[in-house]
Amino acid sequence: MARLLRINTRTKKAVFEDQSGDYSGLGGRALTSRLVRREVPPTCHPLSAANKLVVATGLLTGTAAANTGRLSVGGKSPLTGTIKESNSGGTFSQKLAKLDITGFVLEDKPETKVPYQTIFITKDGVDFLELPEIAGLGTYEASAKLFERFGQKAGIMVIGPAGENSRLASSIMFTDPKGNPSRAAGRGGLGALMGSKKIKAIVIDAQGGPGQTIADKEAFKAASKRWAEILINHPVTGQGLPGYGTSILINIINEAGALPTKNFRLGRFDKADQISGEKMIELINQRAGIAKEGCHAGCVIQCSQKYCDENGTYLTSGFEYETVWAFGSNLLISDMDQIAMLDRLCDDLGLDTIETGTTLAMAMEGGIIPWGDGQAAIDLLKRVYDPADYLGVIIANGTAYTADALGVDRVPVVKKQSIPAYDPRTAKGVGVTYATSSMGADHTAGYAICQNILKVGGDIDPLGKQGNVETSKNLQIATAAVDSTGFCLFVAFAVLDTEDALEVIAKLISARFGIPFTVDDIGKTGMEILRDEYSFNRDAGFTSVHDQLPDFFINEELPPHKAKWDFSLEELQKAKVES
Amino acid sequence: MARLLRINTRTKKAVFEDQSGDYSGLGGRALTSRLVRREVPPTCHPLSAANKLVVATGLLTGTAAANTGRLSVGGKSPLTGTIKESNSGGTFSQKLAKLDITGFVLEDKPETKVPYQTIFITKDGVDFLELPEIAGLGTYEASAKLFERFGQKAGIMVIGPAGENSRLASSIMFTDPKGNPSRAAGRGGLGALMGSKKIKAIVIDAQGGPGQTIADKEAFKAASKRWAEILINHPVTGQGLPGYGTSILINIINEAGALPTKNFRLGRFDKADQISGEKMIELINQRAGIAKEGCHAGCVIQCSQKYCDENGTYLTSGFEYETVWAFGSNLLISDMDQIAMLDRLCDDLGLDTIETGTTLAMAMEGGIIPWGDGQAAIDLLKRVYDPADYLGVIIANGTAYTADALGVDRVPVVKKQSIPAYDPRTAKGVGVTYATSSMGADHTAGYAICQNILKVGGDIDPLGKQGNVETSKNLQIATAAVDSTGFCLFVAFAVLDTEDALEVIAKLISARFGIPFTVDDIGKTGMEILRDEYSFNRDAGFTSVHDQLPDFFINEELPPHKAKWDFSLEELQKAKVES
Secondary structure (H helix, E strand, O other), X not given: OOEXXXXXXXXXXXXXXXXXXXXXXXXXXXXXXXXHHHHOOOOOXXXXXXXXXXXXXXXXXXXXXXXXXXXXXXXXXXXXXXXXXXXXXXXXXXXXXXXXXXXXXXXXXXXXXXXXXXXEEEOOEEEEEOOHHHOOOOHHHHHHHHHHHHOOOOEEEEOOHHHHOOOOOEOEEEOOOOOOOOEEEOOOOHHHHHHHOOEEEEEEOOOOOOOOOOOOHHHHHHHHHHHHHHHHHOHHHHHHHHHHOHHHHHHXXXXXXXXXXOOOOEOOOOOHHHHXXXXXXXXXXXXXXXXXXXXXXXXXXXXXXXEEOOOOOEEEEOOOHHHHHHHOHHHOOOOHHHHHHHHHHHHHHOEOHHHHHHHHHHHHHOOOOOOOOHHHHHHHHHHXXXXXXXXXXXXXXXHHHHHHHHOOOOOOEEOOEEOOOOOOOOOHHHHHHHHHOOOOXXXXXXXXXHHHHHOOOOXXXXXXXXXXXXXXHHHHHHHHHHOOOOXXXXXXXXXXXXXXXXXXXXXXXXXXXXXXXXXXXXHHHHHHHHHHHHHHHHHOOOOHHHOOOOHHHHXXXXXXXXXXXXXXXXXXXXXXXXX | OOEEEEEEOOOOEEEEEEOOHHHOXXXXXXXXXXXXXXXXOOOOOOOXXXXXXXXXXXXXXXXXXXXOOOEEEEEEOOOOOOEEEEEEOOOHHHHHHHOOEEEEEEEOXXXXXXXXXXXXXXXXXXXXXXXXXXXXXOHHHHHHHHHHHHOOOOXXXXXXXXXXXXXXXXXXXXXXXXXXXXXXXXXXXXXXXXXXXXXXXXXXXXXXXXXXXXXXXXXXXXXHHHHHHHHHHOHHHHHHHHHHOHHHHHHHHHHOOOOOEOOOOEOOOOOHHHHOHHHHHHHHHHOOOEEEEOOOOOOOOOOEEEEEOOOOOEEEEOOOHHHHXXXXXXXXXXXXXXXXXXXXXXXXXXXXXXXXXXXXHHHHHXXXXXXXXXXXXXXXXXXXXXXXXXXXXXXXXXXXXXXXXXXXXXXXXXXXXXXXOOOOOOOHHHHHHHHHOOOOOOOOOOOOHHHHHHOOOOOOOOOOOOOHHHHHHHHHHHHHXXXXXXXXXXXXXXXXXXXXXXXXXXXXXXXXXOOOOOHHHHHHHHHHHHHHHHHHHHHOOOOHHHOOOOHHHHHOOEOOXXXXXXXXXXXXXXXXXXX
């Protein structure tokens, strides 16, 4: 039977339990959201002993099926107060699976003054170690020291100075196959939750682990083969993403007039070409970077990259469209190296890049630094390293918090989480997702950019109302299901356009566990996850009133399409699965 | 007909309008809450142009009836996001009434960069003045300069550096009869709302104003005479408050085990005698202070005082129990002069003393300053004067905000407003009020300390459940009504214990306006006010889940009575008037 690991951070006791009852057969987001729903009091303070940090591999993680190495991190979000699942790549998840651990839970909380601990998980058990040599370090330096100590085959989950100091925009970083802590469970401040448990890092050495068993190996192998074909044959997963990374979207979204510019004042950035995916690849090729990398073994999409500065020195990896947007057009910064440095700093500090970009926009609104000044943005962000620098404290607490510090009233957040890289007025399907997601504004929760702009899986007018609520709802259900499998969300591009894709996914799950699992079960899984999340949020005090965008999207027209946000609370509620 | 003054802070246009329709016959909190309910979008950003700051005199303000000089300030609270009425003394309200103005509304919002304005109201109209000489000043210095310019007969409403910089714990200060800005519309951050409108001060010169008309002068005179007797004859309003000020409560509440000590860890403070009302009066008498003062003309209770340092230099006035508590036992500070200095600094900065005291407790929890160190608390608070001192920014944004900066998870707030000077576990009636008030934790909204501890108006066990919900509900209704009359809330002590008191109040209102007004109408007024407030909050996203105390009151026993908070959400909802 699948195993859950319970780790008490106060008593330093770790015990395995069978994954049974309510948790039976669940993986990824299905498991994190169910456990948080069942075990975390919805009104608790997110940094109190009552909150739990849950990490779960997907149902297919650890198998040979392509792109199944993602993992879910869950808890009550310190940033939003809602339930939260944050999804990350990296090597960690597959190593958990190799040890035949579906997931683990960090529980309770030690005294504030005790030193940070590192948890070391191997086939032989769980150890708590005090490692003063990594205390307070950025994730790059901390990871390097951890690899030195535990060997290059380790998988690392680590927080930076931001998480150690419980900053609300903190991420949890995971090392990638090259050993860089470039993969993030970024959103919702889960790094602060890990920090409140006084855990600096969790290291896994999976050597000697039993690995995953496959119930029907032949059927799994056949489905797996077809699955890889589906991904490789689709133009987005087979060519677009491998060719240019996610930043291929810069020119596309700019052309659509949906690239939020200067804190959501404009839909196009006049220097978009300087921060485009095409430009990024050009620079990577000039500078001996690497244009195509996977974030975990078995990835065929390879959307990651190694980005170097003009001297060929490594700057960052996992340099995504949303990050380039957050520090680029959002702040009127057009220097790719400055944007890369901001990404690097976020990864190292352990801060969410989206939240941090929109936070720096508040600093620009408030006159702390000038619009478009990349060097000033870098200098400001570096202040987060010093826990006694209170402007750094404010910045690391995110967008709404920084706006409150500076008296800024134009604040792009939903449920206190900042709105990402697609203006909701010109991409209304994803706007519906921002408004109604159980996690605050989140593009990944129902990525209607597919239908609104990319014309994958349908063609829905991004400026009109027609079809956008229904599209978002269906995507939110499907995404929740995908997030429980270990699949990278990008498989959705191929799935939406390929007739037998869902059937193949159902076959993979069915063959892996030797249970009946149909396409219908995928949708049911998604709906159950959303119901767990909605009911948690309801008991935490969230209502339909919180499922709406800030007023300025309703009141201000976005050029060039003169678009406004015009969905009522009633209309938006139809995007939510009935409870 | 009564007149409302509309002041557009962007266009600098002011117009009078008849107080008709929905607003007809309303004063004080009835008017502020009705207007905010009707005209402010509940989901708007509190610092945006859509929010309004409403100031209203009470129904009896400006008449000769005793203790009717209070006024209400309303808006959507920057601190809580709920509707807010904050009540203050001072000379301002009676001067508004002298000009026959029931209230005024600050609307819209100028550009961020424009200089602060001072509004000057006289019988001849309304002027906007730019007064660079008071920009950025504390309220003491600013008031002195305004009196110099506009004469000693002016009434002043002014914000300090905190409000100018939109800090969430900002108060609005009003000058008292001695010209000190010691009276505060303290709670809910309304100073930030005034600051967002770019108004530093509002000055009234009421000379030549028509005054209030009384419909039935004889009846009013008779009722007024009886009213003064009622106040003078009651032991609390006739002796206790005039004798020792509100700090007479320190020893009483300490004895009851309900004096929150060290951030609500203990119910008694071992140095309570050093911060008691008795001690305060002893020091005042030694130092040529003044033990009895009113905050407005016509006050017979005289609970205010002039408190000087050991050299006889003026330190502060309006030095209340809640303030002495907030900086005293709450922080383990027992030096009365240090506490007085903290009060003075808050008044001068324009910060709520309750919110600031609980905020300093967060700073002590977070290790920024040591418990009990009064000088460190003073030095920390002074940092708020510098708008570029970001620790000062954090502190001035209140308790929940500071807790978030420091990772503190033991945060005594309801709806983000901090819990005042009576531990809810040992004074459960007021605990019910904290939980269910439409304004966040607020003792004045339904002061069940009367029945729980003072045994005025009833005798309800403070440790049990029996009767506390009903008591709080009735008090919340009555208080809302009182807050619409211009009466000081302290009249309630006498009213609760005097058989004909409510009838006398009804007669005063009836005679003043020449309308039928009965004791029943008092209750109806209170209920209507609460319904306006609840419906605003509902549309702002508040639910019954927000009507509860933080978990630590439920989980931690308070010595010496080993009391816990034990009301369920369902029980608490019964304290609210049905909509």
